[in-house]
Amino acid sequence: MGRLDRIAEPWGTRTPYARGEKWPVRVDTFLADGNGAEHPDRWVRSASVLHSNGDALDIAVKDGRIVGVRGRAEDRVNHGRLDPKDLYGWQAGASPDRLTRPLVRRGGRLVETDWDTAMDHIVARTKELLRDQGPSAIGFYTTGQLFLEEYYTLSLIAHGGLGTNHLDGNTRLCTATAAEALKQSFACDGQPGSYTDIDHADVIALFGHNVAETQPVLWMRILDRLAGPEPPALICVDPRLTPVARAAAVHLAPRPGTNVALMNGLLHEIIGNGWTDAEYITRHTVGFDELERRVKEYPPERAAEICDVPAEEIRRAARALGTCERLVSTVLQGFYQSHQATAAAVQVNNLHLVRGMLGRPGCGVLQMNGQPTAQNTRECGADGDLPGFRNWADDAQVADLGRVWNVDPSRIPHYGPPTHAMKMFRYAEQGSLRMLWVTGTNPAVSLPELSRIRSVLSQERLFLIVQDLFPTETTELADVVLPAAGWAEKTGTFTNADRTVHLSEKAVDPPGRARPDLDIFLDYARRMDLRDKDGGPLVKWHDPESAFEAWKECSRGRPCDYTGLSYDRLRGGSGIQWPCDAEHPDGTERLYTGGAFWSDPDYCESYGRDLVTGAPVEPTEYRAMNPYGKAVIKSAGYLPPHEQPDGDHPFLLTTGRTLYHFHTRTKTARAPQLQAAAPEMWVEISTGDASELGVMEGDLVEVSTPRGSVRAKARVSGIRDGVLFLPFHYGYWDIDEGSEADEAHGRAANELTLTDWDAASKQPLYKTAAARLRRIRAQDGSPAPAPTTAASAPLGAGVPETRGGPAAESDEDVRGTPPTEGDT
Numbered sequence: 097m098g099r100l101d102r103i104a105e106p107w108g109t110r111t112p113y114a115r116g117e118k119w120p121v122r123v124d125t126f127l128a129d130g131n132g133a134e135h136p137d138r139w140v141r142s143a144s145v146l147h148s149n150g151d152a153l154d155i156a157v158k159d160g161r162i163v164g165v166r167g168r169a170e171d172r173v174n175h176g177r178l179d180p181k182d183l184y185g186w187q188a189g190a191s192p193d194r195l196t197r198p199l200v201r202r203g204g205r206l207v208e209t210d211w212d213t214a215m216d217h218i219v220a221r222t223k224e225l226l227r228d229q230g231p232s233a234i235g236f237y238t239t240g241q242l243f244l245e246e247y248y249t250l251s252l253i254a255h256g257g258l259g260t261n262h263l264d265g266n267t268r269l270c271t272a273t274a275a276e277a278l279k280q281s282f283a284c285d286g287q288p289g290s291y292t293d294i295d296h297a298d299v300i301a302l303f304g305h306n307v308a309e310t311q312p313v314l315w316m317r318i319l320d321r322l323a324g325p326e327p328p329a330l331i332c333v334d335p336r337l338t339p340v341a342r343a344a345a346v347h348l349a350p351r352p353g354t355n356v357a358l359m360n361g362l363l364h365e366i367i368g369n370g371w372t373d374a375e376y377i378t379r380h381t382v383g384f385d386e387l388e389r390r391v392k393e394y395p396p397e398r399a400a401e402i403c404d405v406p407a408e409e410i411r412r413a414a415r416a417l418g419t420c421e422r423l424v425s426t427v428l429q430g431f432y433q434s435h436q437a438t439a440a441a442v443q444v445n446n447l448h449l450v451r452g453m454l455g456r457p458g459c460g461v462l463q464m465n466g467q468p469t470a471q472n473t474r475e476c477g478a479d480g481d482l483p484g485f486r487n488w489a490d491d492a493q494v495a496d497l498g499r500v501w502n503v504d505p506s507r508i509p510h511y512g513p514p515t516h517a518m519k520m521f522r523y524a525e526q527g528s529l530r531m532l533w534v535t536g537t538n539p540a541v542s543l544p545e546l547s548r549i550r551s552v553l554s555q556e557r558l559f560l561i562v563q564d565l566f567p568t569e570t571t572e573l574a575d576v577v578l579p580a581a582g583w584a585e586k587t588g589t590f591t592n593a594d595r596t597v598h599l600s601e602k603a604v605d606p607p608g609r610a611r612p613d614l615d616i617f618l619d620y621a622r623r624m625d626l627r628d629k630d631g632g633p634l635v636k637w638h639d640p641e642s643a644f645e646a647w648k649e650c651s652r653g654r655p656c657d658y659t660g661l662s663y664d665r666l667r668g669g670s671g672i673q674w675p676c677d678a679e680h681p682d683g684t685e686r687l688y689t690g691g692a693f694w695s696d697p698d699y700c701e702s703y704g705r706d707l708v709t710g711a712p713v714e715p716t717e718y719r720a721m722n723p724y725g726k727a728v729i730k731s732a733g734y735l736p737p738h739e740q741p742d743g744d745h746p747f748l749l750t751t752g753r754t755l756y757h758f759h760t761r762t763k764t765a766r767a768p769q770l771q772a773a774a775p776e777m778w779v780e781i782s783t784g785d786a787s788e789l790g791v792m793e794g795d796l797v798e799v800s801t802p803r804g805s806v807r808a809k810a811r812v813s814g815i816r817d818g819v820l821f822l823p824f825h826y827g828y829w830d831i832d833e834g835s836e837a838d839e840a841h842g843r844a845a846n847e848l849t850l851t852d853w854d855a856a857s858k859q860p861l862y863k864t865a866a867a868r869l870r871r872i873r874a875q876d877g878s879p880a881p882a883p884t885t886a887a888s889a890p891l892g893a894g895v896p897e898t899r900g901g902p903a904a905e906s907d908e909d910v911r912g913t914p915p916t917e918g919d920t
């Protein structure tokens with residue numbers, strides 16, 4: 097058993113293993129009051145909620161309080177490991193500034209009230225709007241952090257009860273492109289790959305995915321392969337010098353917004369050199385000829401010129417990707433939050449399709465998620481799509497949903513594509529959407545172009561309900577605030593980025609009058625008296641387990657089939673991957689084995705969209721193109737971003753996450769170890785640009801775009817020239833007295849980002865905005881408050897290392913190879 101400062105050493109101790117071996121177990125534990133000194137009364141089963149990796153963990157409870165967490169050794173996802181946010185983030189739950197009572201706006205001020213008053217107010221307003229304007233006046237904007245049971249209930253209320261098409265999640269900012277890229281290539285959502293593919297791969301390619309900070313436990317798995325015999329080669333595509341880039345055999349740092357050109361350059365080499373599986377292509381795909389024609393236009397020299405990377409490096413990367421026997425690719429926000437997001441992410445799928453590398457150990461694509469329960473938002477139809485990956489454009493599938501819900505199918509809106517979040521805010525701006533119910537997210541900091549979002553949310557005519565754990569920049573603008581129970585204060589299931597389902601059980605009571613989101617939705621449905629077509633209650637469940645049982649029926653026979661799962665089964669050792677049904681009683685490790693896809697025209701979730709315009713493909717068009725349900729290869733030409741640098745705004749601005757924080761820090765800023773590791777906003781600039789502008793580490797600088805500006809200290813880092821980086825975690829709720837940043841000078845990165853989105857996935861752009869940088873004054877002796885451990889590491893000397901000290905010491909128990917065979 098060792099002890100380690102896991103702020104200073106976020107990935108802990110290496111446990112090397114060879115290709116094809118089981119990943120060794122290492123159990124990480126953090127107990128706030130001293131390890132082992134005081135024994136918890138009990139350990140409660142759960143999984144991590146501050147990222148999408150789905151690390152299984154048990155919560156230590158003593159005297160009715162959470163006192164720590166421990167990774168679960170037998171779980172297939174993490175084999176006992178936890179990351180810094182798992183280890184320390186839970187402390188936020190006990191923060192004294194939790195919302196504990198409902199609030200309603202009276203005379204311009206939010207005042208405390210009781211649940212009856214708050215809910216009756218919401219119900220009265222809903223009924224009034226339904227009567228006067230119809231269901232399209234009502235919208236729901238949810239999150240990727242509730243539980244499956246909650247999304248499914250919300251989806252039924254919105255689609256089957258009120259009949260509004262306006263239901264989306266902040267997953268729009270996050271995983272909309274993951275879902276859309278999967279739908280484009282395989283006609284259905286669902287990760288083809290599995291984390292266990294890391295154990296077998298020869299090459300692991302990370303496309304715009306800084307896994308070291310977004311899913312640190314998955315990075316530990318990769319690091320352990322790198323430390324063992326026959327290590328895989330890493331290919332990294334990222335404009336920053338991330339930990340992944342430092343470990344990579346080839347690091348391509350393209351100009352932001354040029355990913356399609358880069359992918360076409362790589363595919364040009366792979367196809368041109370015949371590194372393809374012709375038989376697989378013929379038997380299992382449609383569309384290859386068009387791709388072949390298209391990528392001929394992108395020899396490495398042309399791609400290199402567009403992307404500003406050496407042509408020789410494109411060739412090296414292509415050779416590695418094209419000649420390996422087992423390839424794992426992962427994709428995240430570097431691809432997803434760009435103007436050609438879906439087009440670029442689809443090329444990664446194409447890479448695997450043309451090489452026939454799907455459905456076998458070590459051959460998988462992970463179109464990653466960002467949030468812990470984003471997958472469930474999509475499965476349950478809380479992101480606009482219909483539950484169970486049903487196709488809104490297929491009347492038979494809509495009718496089937498009507499059967500499950502016992503409602504007339506005409507009541508379920510399917511007259512057009514579901515409304516995406518960016519459009520919902522546009523409708524609110526224009527005045528057709530009059531009630532917006534926000535759950536578990538903080539759009540006043542996380543959406544692009546914040547001055548616009550603030551003005552939309554603060555309109556008098558918009559009735560804004562916000563349901564959350566803490567006061568936020570968004571609750572400040574609300575008409576009603578509902579205090580929600582957090583993770584560990586309620587029971588439910590959720591599914592990670594490789595389809596592993598975990599059960600999280602209630603460990604402690606919520607504070608004050610806070611209630612689980614499920615209870616709030618059930619209460620609303622009851623007060624609204626929502627009915628099915630026979631006059632029975634529309635929502636027929638009353639607690640998490642009965643909601644889960646209802647969801648199982650909804651998923652029956654669909655790709656995300658949960659019918660083989662139950663709360664009792666999920667109380668076993670490990671999480672289980674869907675589909676889990678009679679045919680796959682132990683779950684399904686990989687999808688698309690043997691080239692069988694869910695793309696039959698009568699079964700598929702989606703007919704796809706035009707990659708340039710985003711227009712949905714017509715059913716007849718899809719049937720003609722893919723009558724036998726194969727995988728679809730779609731090609732795309734490079735198009736430049738709408739907003740390009742110019743003389744006034746010579747930089748490209750990109751935004752992103754740090755290892756120690758989640759979203760707008762409502763939770764992680766309340767965990768002292770995490771907050772101390774990254775306490776304040778910073779700006780990253782390359783050495784070359786810094787010396788040209790006379791900027792030194794720690795200087796106060798101002799970054800501006802045509803929409804706004806922020807002030808922060810400069811970190812001179814390994815980012816590529818011409819690009820600035822801002823972390824998006826910092827808003828205004830915890831701004832210090834005397835801070836350089838304030839609302840006048842801006843602290844939130846999204847003051848600067850633009851209202852624009854990818855045509856196919858509707859995911860907004862956070863990676864390309866034209867910006868300028870101005871030095872305000874010299875440093876005051878202190879460096880930028882950016883962590884030194886990961887992508888924001890300084891290039892110059894003299895910056896003290898980020899450390900957590902004694903408060904961050906955690907236990908590590910390295911136990912070696914798991915004893916049992918099976919699904920690990």
Ligand code: SF4
Pocket residue numbers: 266267269270271429465466467753758759
């Ligand atoms: S912060 Fe990351 S995880 Fe959260 S919504 Fe944005 S992209 Fe997704």
